[in-house]
Amino acid sequence: MVYNTLMATNQPHNQQAQHNQQEMANWQAAQQQGFTDQYPADMPMNVDPVTWKSAEYMTHTKTSQWYIVFLVCTFLVAGLILLLTREWLASITILIVGASAGFFASRPPSERQYEINEHEVKIDQRSFPLESFKSFSVVEEGTQDSIWLKPVKRFAPFQIIYFHAEDEQRIIDILGLFLPHEERELDHLDLLSKKLKF
Numbered sequence: 001m002v003y004n005t006l007m008a009t010n011q012p013h014n015q016q017a018q019h020n021q022q023e024m025a026n027w028q029a030a031q032q033q034g035f036t037d038q039y040p041a042d043m044p045m046n047v048d049p050v051t052w053k054s055a056e057y058m059t060h061t062k063t064s065q066w067y068i069v070f071l072v073c074t075f076l077v078a079g080l081i082l083l084l085t086r087e088w089l090a091s092i093t094i095l096i097v098g099a100s101a102g103f104f105a106s107r108p109p110s111e112r113q114y115e116i117n118e119h120e121v122k123i124d125q126r127s128f129p130l131e132s133f134k135s136f137s138v139v140e141e142g143t144q145d146s147i148w149l150k151p152v153k154r155f156a157p158f159q160i161i162y163f164h165a166e167d168e169q170r171i172i173d174i175l176g177l178f179l180p181h182e183e184r185e186l187d188h189l190d191l192l193s194k195k196l197k198f
Helices: 002-008 010-032 064-085 088-106 165-178 188-195
Strands: 050-055 111-116 120-123 126-129 133-141 144-151 159-162
Touching (some): 050 159, 064 088, 111 165, 120 159, 144 165
Antiparallel strands (some): 050 111
16 A cells, blocks of 8 residues: 555655745745745755545445434433423434435535645645644544644644545545644544444
8 A cells, every 4th residue: 555655655755745834834934034936955846736636425224224213213312301301402403414414415515626736735725834744644534545644733633635546646645745744543533433333
């Protein structure tokens, strides 16, 4: 797997990516203050952007039995809340949330257009500067891998991007030029969501 190959040569790539990231940040700061307009000499230039299309999130096949069990569990939770609190509003809220979650679970993911270049990660019309990310991880999610971009801001969410297997090497290659690689596994909440097929 490409991921395993990446792990074997991780150290030198990370050092170079960290250097590139710092050089880019210094250049952009100097450019904003009007001190320079010269691109850093040792930064990768004229890097061909990598573009691809993929689903916005990973889906799990759900049978009619899954929806029946989910519906029964939602009514059981709502009923339990009513018995314990005698609050109709709380029970109705549980039913509304359950219905919304069921609808979301049945909605097929839309296809997104992705692009990574030497300056940014673009998802459809949204743009995320590379310097807003601290590192990237290749996370194995069963039959499909994903890339998690770790934000610099402490409480900002990860940016997760999906791809087809044939695009994996190109995406890792260009990200490795600018961001260090970091090992990451799915946490307990992610694993629970996967087991529940959400």
